[in-house]
Amino acid sequence: MRIALIAALALLYPVAWVAPLLRAGLLPLFGLSEISVLSGLAALWDTDRALAILVALLAIAAPYLKLIGLLRDAIRPLGRASHTALVILGRLAMADVFLVAVYVAVAKGVGVGRVETAWGLYLFSFCVLASLALGHWRPER
Template structure:
């Protein structure tokens, strides 16, 4: 399990630069690819407060959670930290909810065209795998402490 968790340390940065969605104003014009990083760059220019929140949820929460779980798995952090680590994973899931909400709203408005891209599935898979690894690690620790 610890090697799967460490694999997430490599996959998260890939998912940040991977296209989450393709957006275009009209079908005649080309579609622009939007990634976590390109979205954050646009936010920093327009809304710093929202950019801080999204940066915390999209970049820091998943990476801190993955690194925290790795510290527990390698015996460098006490297992009592697992509940706090789990909360970080839920914070990362909030970012996926926001992306899905934006896609749904944009499609409902009918002004432009939005298509989800492979990066959204990669980012979602990383977050879900990280949550699953935390749950599995918590269950593995439970019988030892009983």
């Protein structure tokens, strides 16, 4: 069952990366632009490559590396140190969800534009939290 859940997350993460996390616009009269993890990375790449690389590591590399580690652990148990590394990878992936929440709070507080959360934020958050839960779930061996 654990392997099936890991496989489901491996399929859901790419959907979460292209799904709209936010809808943002400058004025309420104009339409809102949808922002996904990948479109946000593309925009960051044009303005701040170091931040784009950091976000790519937190939002894409860390979660997938953790899934690979969880799959390896499900097939053949890892040692304590390797399992601790997987937990840390999960926490790094959660940092990305936290950053999006901070951006939404700041944008709403400034009051210049309009920001709405979209379904992709919930999907991405679910994937990260499910991955965290799977990291802590180690059946008795």
